[in-house]
Amino acid sequence: MPPEYRIKFLPIDRTYPAEKGDNLLETAMQAGVHINASCGGRGVCGKCRVRIAGGSVGSLPNPLLSGNDWAMGFRLACTSTITEDVVVEIPFESQVDRSILTRSAILSDLGSSAANEALAVRYGLDPLVARYYCELPKPDIDDNIPDAARCARALSAKADCGEPMFPLGVLRDLGMNIREADWNVTLDVAPDTCEITRVTAGNRQSAHYAVAVDIGTTTVSAELIDCRALSAGSMVLASSTDYNGQISYGEDVISRIMYCRKRRGLAKLHDIVVSTTRRLISDIVRDAKIDIKDITHIVIAGNTTMMHFFYGIDPKYIMLAPYIPAATAFSPSGPESLPLMPGLDARVYSIPGISSYVGGDIVSGVALSGMADRSGITLFMDIGTNGEIVLGNCEWLLCSSCSAGPAFEGGGITFGMLAAPGAIEKIHINPFTLEPMILTVGRARPLGICGSGLIDLVAELFMARVIDRNGKFSLEKQGPRLRRGENGMEYVLCFASETGIERDIVLNEIDLDNIMRTKAAVYAGCTVLLKSGGIEFTDLDSVIIAGGFGHSIDIEKAIIIGLLPQLPVENFRFMGNTSLGGARIAAVSREFYTKTADIARAMTNIELSGNTQFMNEFMAAMFLPHTDDRAFPEVIKMLGNR
Amino acid sequence: MAFEIPRVKYTGRIREVVIGSGPGAVKVGGADCYPFYRFEGEMPNPPRVAFEVWDSEPQEWQEWAIEPFRDVIGDPVMWAKKCIETYRAELIVLQLKSADPNGDNRPVEEVAEVVKKVSDAIQVPLLVWGTGSDDKDADLLRRIAELSEGKNIAVGPVSDKNYKQIGAMAIGYNQVVMASSPIDVNLAKQLNILLTNLGVNEDKILIDPTTGGLGYGLEYTYSVMERDRMAALTQEDAKLQFPIICNSAPEVWKTREARLTKDDDPRLGDEKKRSVLMEAVTAMTLLVAGADIVVMRHPDSVSLIKDMIGELCA
Numbered sequence: 001m002p003p004e005y006r007i008k009f010l011p012i013d014r015t016y017p018a019e020k021g022d023n024l025l026e027t028a029m030q031a032g033v034h035i036n037a038s039c040g041g042r043g044v045c046g047k048c049r050v051r052i053a054g055g056s057v058g059s060l061p062n063p064l065l066s067g068n069d070w071a072m073g074f075r076l077a078c079t080s081t082i083t084e085d086v087v088v089e090i091p092f093e094s095q096v097d098r099s100i101l102t103r104s105a106i107l108s109d110l111g112s113s114a115a116n117e118a119l120a121v122r123y124g125l126d127p128l129v130a131r132y133y134c135e136l137p138k139p140d141i142d143d144n145i146p147d148a149a150r151c152a153r154a155l156s157a158k159a160d161c162g163e164p165m166f167p168l169g170v171l172r173d174l175g176m177n178i179r180e181a182d183w184n185v186t187l188d189v190a191p192d193t194c195e196i197t198r199v200t201a202g203n204r205q206s207a208h209y210a211v212a213v214d215i216g217t218t219t220v221s222a223e224l225i226d227c228r229a230l231s232a233g234s235m236v237l238a239s240s241t242d243y244n245g246q247i248s249y250g251e252d253v254i255s256r257i258m259y260c261r262k263r264r265g266l267a268k269l270h271d272i273v274v275s276t277t278r279r280l281i282s283d284i285v286r287d288a289k290i291d292i293k294d295i296t297h298i299v300i301a302g303n304t305t306m307m308h309f310f311y312g313i314d315p316k317y318i319m320l321a322p323y324i325p326a327a328t329a330f331s332p333s334g335p336e337s338l339p340l341m342p343g344l345d346a347r348v349y350s351i352p353g354i355s356s357y358v359g360g361d362i363v364s365g366v367a368l369s370g371m372a373d374r375s376g377i378t379l380f381m382d383i384g385t386n387g388e389i390v391l392g393n394c395e396w397l398l399c400s401s402c403s404a405g406p407a408f409e410g411g412g413i414t415f416g417m418l419a420a421p422g423a424i425e426k427i428h429i430n431p432f433t434l435e436p437m438i439l440t441v442g443r444a445r446p447l448g449i450c451g452s453g454l455i456d457l458v459a460e461l462f463m464a465r466v467i468d469r470n471g472k473f474s475l476e477k478q479g480p481r482l483r484r485g486e487n488g489m490e491y492v493l494c495f496a497s498e499t500g501i502e503r504d505i506v507l508n509e510i511d512l513d514n515i516m517r518t519k520a521a522v523y524a525g526c527t528v529l530l531k532s533g534g535i536e537f538t539d540l541d542s543v544i545i546a547g548g549f550g551h552s553i554d555i556e557k558a559i560i561i562g563l564l565p566q567l568p569v570e571n572f573r574f575m576g577n578t579s580l581g582g583a584r585i586a587a588v589s590r591e592f593y594t595k596t597a598d599i600a601r602a603m604t605n606i607e608l609s610g611n612t613q614f615m616n617e618f619m620a621a622m623f624l625p626h627t628d629d630r631a632f633p634e635v636i637k638m639l640g641n642r
Numbered sequence: 643m644a645f646e647i648p649r650v651k652y653t654g655r656i657r658e659v660v661i662g663s664g665p666g667a668v669k670v671g672g673a674d675c676y677p678f679y680r681f682e683g684e685m686p687n688p689p690r691v692a693f694e695v696w697d698s699e700p701q702e703w704q705e706w707a708i709e710p711f712r713d714v715i716g717d718p719v720m721w722a723k724k725c726i727e728t729y730r731a732e733l734i735v736l737q738l739k740s741a742d743p744n745g746d747n748r749p750v751e752e753v754a755e756v757v758k759k760v761s762d763a764i765q766v767p768l769l770v771w772g773t774g775s776d777d778k779d780a781d782l783l784r785r786i787a788e789l790s791e792g793k794n795i796a797v798g799p800v801s802d803k804n805y806k807q808i809g810a811m812a813i814g815y816n817q818v819v820m821a822s823s824p825i826d827v828n829l830a831k832q833l834n835i836l837l838t839n840l841g842v843n844e845d846k847i848l849i850d851p852t853t854g855g856l857g858y859g860l861e862y863t864y865s866v867m868e869r870d871r872m873a874a875l876t877q878e879d880a881k882l883q884f885p886i887i888c889n890s891a892p893e894v895w896k897t898r899e900a901r902l903t904k905d906d907d908p909r910l911g912d913e914k915k916r917s918v919l920m921e922a923v924t925a926m927t928l929l930v931a932g933a934d935i936v937v938m939r940h941p942d943s944v945s946l947i948k949d950m951i952g953e954l955c956a
Contacts, residue, residue, distance in 0.1 A: 469839065470802055470832055619828035627828045627835070629881075 005082055009033045010053060010089040024050070024057055024080040024088065029439060034428055035077050035090055036435045043079040047435075050077045054087035078443070119368070120235070123589040127210060127227040128332075129190050129296035129347055132158050133203040136183040147174050151196060155187055162194045169336050169345075174199060188296045190332065190347055191590070197334060197347055200293065207294040209237070211284070211346070212583035213277055214361060215302030215310055217253055217385035218409045219418060219548055220244050220273070221580050222280035224288050225587045227296070236584065238284035241418065245272040246309070251411055252385060252403070253305040257319045270312040277310075278341045292343045299593070301351040301583040303359035303386065304328055310350075311338065318356045323609070328353035328360070329600070349593065351583060352600040357401035362388045363600045364582025367592065369544045369575060372397060372599050376541030379526060382578065383408050383451075383547035383563075387522040390603065391529050397603040398533050402525035402614070407511075407518040408451035409548045414487070415505045417448030419551060422500055424453040424493065426554070429460035434479045436460075436493055441551065445500030449493065449507070451549030457507055458515055459557035461491060462624050463638070469624045471516040473509060487511075519563040520621035525608060526565065527617045532606050537565040537631075546578035559635060562625030566632045649682055650675070654875045656934075658687065659845055659885050661733065661818055662767025663794045668733055670848075670934040671885035676871060677932045678954045688955045689929050691944050692733035692769055692937045693725040694891045697756045698740035698748075706914040707895060710941050718756055719763045726766055729941045735769045736760055737892065741782055742773040750778075754785045761793050769796040769820070769935075771889060780804035787811040796820055796887075799850055802833050809840045820887055822850040825862050827869045827882070834881045848887045848935070855893035855900075856924045863888070867931035885934035894921045895939055914942075922946040 007027055008015045016031035025048055028035050036047040046064030052073045059080040061070055077088075134154035137143060145153070148171060152164050166174060178185050181201030188198040208227040214220065221241040226234075246269055249259045260266045285292050300310065304325045308315035311333075317324045329352035335345040351360035351367075362382055371378035373394055380390040387404030390397060410416030410423075417423050421442035428437040438453075440446050449457065461467045466482065468474045473482070473489035481492040488509035496504050530537065543564065545553060555572045558564040564572065575581065586593040608614045620627040625635045655674040660667050670690060675683025699716045700708075710729075714720035718736065725731035740746045741753045761768045770786055772779035783797040784807055798820025800808045805821070812819045821837055823829040830849055838844060851867050854860045867886060873879035894900055900917040902910055910916060921943035925936040929951065938944045 468836065470836060472802075475806060616828070619826055622828070623832050623835070627831050629835075 006085045007031070007082065008054075008085075008087045010087060018082045020082055022082045023078065023443070024075075024082065025077040025437075026439060027082065028077060028088075028090075029426055029428065029437065033090065034430055034437055036430070037078055037437045037439070043076050046076060048077040048437075049074050049091060050080075051075075051089040051091060052086060053089040055084050057081060057086055058083045119370075119585050119592070120588050123585065123592040123595070125588055126590045127208070127297070127588050128192070128299065128349055128586070128590055128593060129188050129197060129210070130159060130161075131186055131188055131205055131208045131227070131296060133184075133186050133205045134158070136178060136185065138183050147178055151178070151185070151187060151199070155189065155196070159189065159191075161189050161191045164189060164194050164196045166196050167334060167336065169334070170196060170198060177201070190297075192332065198293075198296070198345055204294060207290065209288075209290060209295045210587035211281055211295055211298045212580055212587050213280070213298060213300045213302075214364075214577055214580035214583060215273060215277070215300060215306040216244065216361065216409075216548070216579070217256075217303060217306060218244060218247065218251070218406045218411050220276045220280060221577055222277065222284055223580060223584055224284040224290070224295075225584055227588050235588070237290070238287040240280045240283040240287070241420070242276060242280060243418070244306075245276045247411075251406060253303070254319050256309070257305060257315050260314065260316055266309075266312065266314055269309045273306065273309050274340060281341065281344065292341075293345075295344060295346045297347045297349060297587065298340075299349045299351065299583040299587040301359075301361045301364035301579040303361050304353045304356050305359075307350060307353065307360060323356045323607075325353075325356045328355065329597070349586070351579075351586060351593075351596045354399060354600055354603045355401075355605040357386060358388055358390075358399045358603070358605055360596075360600075361579035362390060362399065363596050363603070364580075364586070365546050365575070365578030366390050366397070366582075366603075367596045367599050368578045368582040368585060369546075369573075371542075371544065372595075372602065374541070377535060377539060378542050378544060379530070379540050380544045381522060381526065381546065381564075383518075383522055383545065383549065385409060385411065387518070387525055389522075389525045389529050391533050391535065392603075396533075397599065398529055398606055399603045400525055400529045400532075400606045400608050402521040402608050404518045404521040404525075405514060407514045408454060410448065410450060412514045413449065413454065413511045414508055415448045415493075416454065416511070417450055418548060419450040419452070420447075422447030423450035424448070424505070425450050425551065427453055427456035427460055427493070429457075429464050429466075431464035434464060434466065434477070434481050434491075436481075438493065446494045446498065446505055447500045448505065451547065452551070452553050454507075454515055455549070455558050455561060455563065456554055457491075457493065458512070458624075459554075459560040461507070462560060466491060467512065467624065471512055471622070471624055473512070515561075516622055516624075519561055520618050523562055523565070523621040523626070524614055524617035527621075528608060528611065528614045529606060531613070537567060540565075540567065540571065543567060543572050544578075545572060545574045546576065548577060549574075551576070559632070560625060560638070562621060562623070562632060562635075566625075566634055650679070650876065652683055652875045653878045654880070654883055656874060656885055657845055657847075657883050659818060659848060661769065661794060661796050663792065664765065666765040666767060667794070668767050674875065676875065677930055680955070685955065687934075688951055689933060690732055690935050691925070691947055691951075692735045692887075692935050693722075693729065693731040693944065694735045694737055694937050694939050695721045695725060695760070696740075697736055697738050697753060698746070700739070704895070704901060704913070704917065706917065707939060718760050722760050722764050726764060729944065731766060733767050733769060733935065734760070734764060735771055735889070735937045737771045738773055738782065741778060743775050743778050747778075750782050750785050753782060754789050757786050758789050761790050761795060767795070768793065769798070769887070769937075771798060771820075771937075774799060776801050776803040780807040783808045784811040787815045787817045790817065791815045794818065796848060798822055798848070798887075799889075800833070800837070802829070802836060805833060805836055806840060809837050809842050812846065813841050813843070816846075818846045818848060820848045820850045821884075822852060825852045825854075825859075825866050827866055827873065830866075830870060831873075831879065831881045834884065838881070844884075847884045849882070849884045850887050850889065853888040853890045853893050853924075853928065855890065855897050856920050856927070857899065858893065858897055860924060860927055864927060864931045867928070867933065871932040886932055887935040887937070888925075888928045888933045889937045890924050890928060891921065891937045891939040894924050918943045918946070926950055
């Protein structure tokens with residue numbers, strides 16, 4: 001453990017622990033101390049001036065601080081790091097009020113490598129495609145069995161994989177390959193089909209990789225996984241995320257399926273999603289500096305429609321009542337049926353799904369969450385373009401999908417973006433001056449707002465009475481940051497000069513409407529699913545939140561806006577992209593992959609489209625925090641006190 | 643064991659709202675049971691009928707609708723007086739049709755002057771019904787609330803778009819607001835929360851659930867009102883415990899079936915009898931669903947409804 005220091009903030013007299021190298025502005029945010037900051041922590045706006053009244057911090061002179069200021073101990077909090085115990089005085093202009101965040105309830109993504117390894121160990125490390133090095137005895141007149149049988153014989157000494165066969169594509173060059181390798185070869189074996197999928201010269205056992213891919217409607221993410229022993233360090237060697245290139249053909253699955261009806265539409269959408277995947281794989285291969293030939297397999301998790309596109313299957317019946325997909329499980333395939341990219345002849349596996357609107361991405365997340373192993377009841381929410389919700393325990397599982405919209409992934413929001421560098425991920429707003437305190441991912445110049453930032457922003461504006469309970473801008477509050485724009489009223493979070501996009505970053509009425517609809521759909525979906533199971537929110541042991549919000553989520557603020565039910569903070573867990581996480585574990589653990597199929601079989605789908613109860617709950621949830629005050633007593637109490 | 647009639651378990655009560663001032667003031671609401679379920683609870687204030695009066699001479703009324711008011715129809719003050727003196731109206735709803743921005747679009751001051759004249763001339767409570775245009779009503783009803791200080795009139799429809807402007811003036815001049823939402827329980831409740839958060843007193847709110855005429859969506863209104871009342875009386879939903887007003891007359895009288903004459907289609911029978919019955923059946927249905935005030939046009943249908951209320955409350 002690095003030594004812990006005590007940071008004392010004046011004049012509110014609050015002490016908070018920090019570690020060496022921690023950023024002072026972040027520490028203040030965690031401690032719930034408001035310091036104005038609008039450049040995202042880059043040392044550009046100069047608003048986060050603080051005076052070091054005791055001790056010292058690591059800080060570089062900044063043109064925004066005069067020599068005199070510097071001598072008096074003024075520093076910019078965002079560019080200061082903790083080196084020892086320190087007393088920080090926040091001057092009036094940076095503080096303005098003594099606002100304190102009520103309580104810190106920020107949960108970070110639990111997809112850490114330690115958790116991964118623990119899970120992989122529990123299920124047993126046994127990659128879907130195994131790699132064996134074999135020194136084949138050279139054939140002679142007495143030992144004259146065929147090349148293929150020779151490989152199989154050598155393999156049987158090392159692993160139990162029955163009578164392995166070669167796909168034709170591998171067999172055609174086998175003779176030449178093993179002789180060129182001088183009979184020392186690495187064999188990639190897929191035990192599920194008992195196939196030798198590749199023969200490589202020399203010993204390649206030390207380089208054995210897999211790729212996990214999450215294909216979302218809005219974003220696609222890929223990770224390079226090290227399949228070797230866990231002691232090798234981090235399981236994830238590189239990762240990359242990008243918008244799904246299909247976005248230009250419609251933001252939601254329905255408009256994409258519509259596009260498929262055009263001539264060559266399906267081929268086009270297939271090509272696009274494959275090329276997005278290809279680009280991500282190229283990125284991670286380059287970042288990790290590995291040979292693409294050492295990737296033995298790929299595990300894909302995606303929603304049902306995306307899987308149809310990925311495999312080039314016509315999804316048109318998904319959108320026609322009664323909404324039937326061609327398949328929700330897909331057999332493993334090799335490059336001969338699914339050529340992804342040159343040099344990559346990995347086997348492609350996918351996590352099975354349940355229905356048209358609850359796909360393998362959810363099964364993957366549920367498996368990762370471990371909820372199907374526990375007796376306590378868990379509510380699992382994946383908030384992506386669709387909000388998928390799973391309720392249950394080790395005995396039963398109910399699932400449902402509500403069309404939430406991509407707001408929390410940055411879609412349909414004027415300045416929305418993914419949680420990439422430059423995305424505003426944490427926001428606090430002074431309720432009197434309406435001056436914001438923001439932090440960006442990577443502390444880069446602000447480019448936009450990601451999901452966690454949007455949750456913070458709406459909650460803060462609501463608590464500051466800038467937004468009414470019906471999610472509309474109140475006309476009472478005035479200030480330089482509130483103005484009438486092209487799309488009605490808007491709040492200016494960052495002025496152009498502080499951003500990396502040379503435009504003011506704002507939240508307008510249309511954005512607010514979209515966020516309201518998304519949060520209402522998710523909450524209404526949860527309510528209906530719980531009622532279907534005869535369960536109250538208070539019966540829940542835990543609530544797991546997954547999705548591409550950002551790297552963390554402030555549970556309390558998500559409750560304030562009514563996205564999450566009002567339950568004790570300790571009941572919530574935030575797991576980030578669980579679809580990708582499940583694919584990651586499946587890549588290295590056959591048993592986990594089998595588990596996903598068990599989970600898919602165990603889930604009962606509750607259809608929400610055309611469900612009148614859902615529409616009623618949706619209207620009730622289109623309010624802050626909710627039309628039913630009794631569901632959010634603490635928030636209502638806070639509203640009374642504000 | 644003797645048979646016992648099962649009883650609904652009520653936990654709430656509708657708030658009482660007073661409209662008007664002086665001896666003519668009318669109190670509505672106060673029930674702690676479903677409409678006319680007087681064997682299960684109390685209905686201290688019987689439902690009321692409000693006669694409608696237009697702020698300018700109607701151009702498209704049926705001959706048989708004009709007939710009872712022919713002598714006064716061009717003068718809102720005389721018209722209101724006739725409703726009270728001849729037809730014993732207990733409440734008057736003044737429909738501000740001429741202010742409609744999609745119609746004559748008469749300016750705020752002119753229309754407000756008409757309202758003032760009517761309110762000064764009558765002793766019974768006045769309810770003022772705007773145009774349904776959020777922006778126009780915001781200006782118009784604010785001005786009317788101000789000009790009618792001390793009269794405790796009701797102004798509406800107040801929507802989630804203009805509740806702040808109208809609500810603030812209603813608080814300032816102590817008037818009643820009619821909170822209007824489009825046939826949805828949650829939206830009705832949300833608007834009531836917004837109004838009370840704004841500071842509107844809880845005994846100054848009437849719910850307008852939006853009314854459809856017979857054959858034109860009445861069943862939707864009915865279901866929503868039924869659910870409003872279930873939430874208010876059996877689920878302790880305090881934000882729905884307000885009396886309900888249904889502005890039904892214009893909805894009934896504009897329908898095709900209320901316009902066709904016997905000559906147009908002999909199968910439909912006598913036009914006057916038919917329209918009167920349509921209006922009465924609409925009002926009766928709304929009352930059974932939970933309306934505390936129904937807005938009506940024809941004295942004959944009013945008389946039928948008053949008989950019905952009288953019998954059910956006897």
